[in-house]
Amino acid sequence: MSQSILIVEDEPAIAELLTVHIKYAGYHPLPARDVEGANALVSERLPDLIVLDWMLPGTSGLSFLRRLRADSRTTEVPVIMLTACTEERDLLDGLEAGADDYMSKPFSPKELMARIGAVLRRRAPELANHAVTVNGLTLDPSTRRVYVEDDGAQLPVRLGPTEFNLLHFFLTHPERVHSRTLLLDQVWGNHVFIEERTVDVHIKRLRSALKPVSYESSIETVRGSGDMFSRTSPSQRTETAI
Numbered sequence: 001m002s003q004s005i006l007i008v009e010d011e012p013a014i015a016e017l018l019t020v021h022i023k024y025a026g027y028h029p030l031p032a033r034d035v036e037g038a039n040a041l042v043s044e045r046l047p048d049l050i051v052l053d054w055m056l057p058g059t060s061g062l063s064f065l066r067r068l069r070a071d072s073r074t075t076e077v078p079v080i081m082l083t084a085c086t087e088e089r090d091l092l093d094g095l096e097a098g099a100d101d102y103m104s105k106p107f108s109p110k111e112l113m114a115r116i117g118a119v120l121r122r123r124a125p126e127l128a129n130h131a132v133t134v135n136g137l138t139l140d141p142s143t144r145r146v147y148v149e150d151d152g153a154q155l156p157v158r159l160g161p162t163e164f165n166l167l168h169f170f171l172t173h174p175e176r177v178h179s180r181t182l183l184l185d186q187v188w189g190n191h192v193f194i195e196e197r198t199v200d201v202h203i204k205r206l207r208s209a210l211k212p213v214s215y216e217s218s219i220e221t222v223r224g225s226g227d228m229f230s231r232t233s234p235s236q237r238t239e240t241a242i
Helices: 013-023 035-044 060-068 089-096 111-121 160-174 182-187 196-213 235-242
Strands: 006-009 028-032 049-053 079-083 101-104 133-134 138-140 146-150 152-154 219-222 226-229
Touching: 006 013, 006 035, 006 133, 013 028, 013 049, 049 060, 049 111, 060 079, 060 089, 079 111, 079 133, 089 101, 089 196, 101 111, 133 182, 133 196, 152 160, 160 182, 160 196, 160 226, 182 196, 182 226, 196 219
Parallel strands: 006 028, 006 049, 049 079, 079 101
Antiparallel strands: 133 138, 138 146, 146 152, 219 226
């Protein structure tokens, strides 16, 4: 079965344009004109990716995105937002709400197809199947689980697909400072047009996801150089601080 893409767009001409290009690219389009229609489709079949317009009648695309990220069933479904908003604050709002990518209208259908392909590849990357553990934090590519061992229990870490791949790269290359350009090439792919600021947003989201298990400070930013994953355990950092 081909991968399904939910298209949430209220403008008929744009919705038809997206449907045609997505179908031609070999995906199965699931069009919806508003959040109510999108919810009905999601309840029937979980899509592999969602193309979501920001400005929708009734509930906005941004509000719908926040609902998706708050629901355990849909929290990991990749989302590409489309919007006529071009201010930098709007871009950051969309990314911080959980969007995996962002395109401003008017957009190039060819570029959108490239971004859809890139996001789907990031969701299921060609990673080694063996789990990697650094300082008690374990990432298992075969099950796409991240957890911390604590007194025999496994405390789960909830990550979106981009944060999962970003953490995998950090854990397999610890104690090395990685520039934003390098992270874009290794995690997103050098064939995708992504702003470097996007990396900062995803690192912020990764830190937030690691905070409940006290690993947020493991992601260190080296001013003017980039970011790294420290092998120093949370307890060691606490003792050093004391």
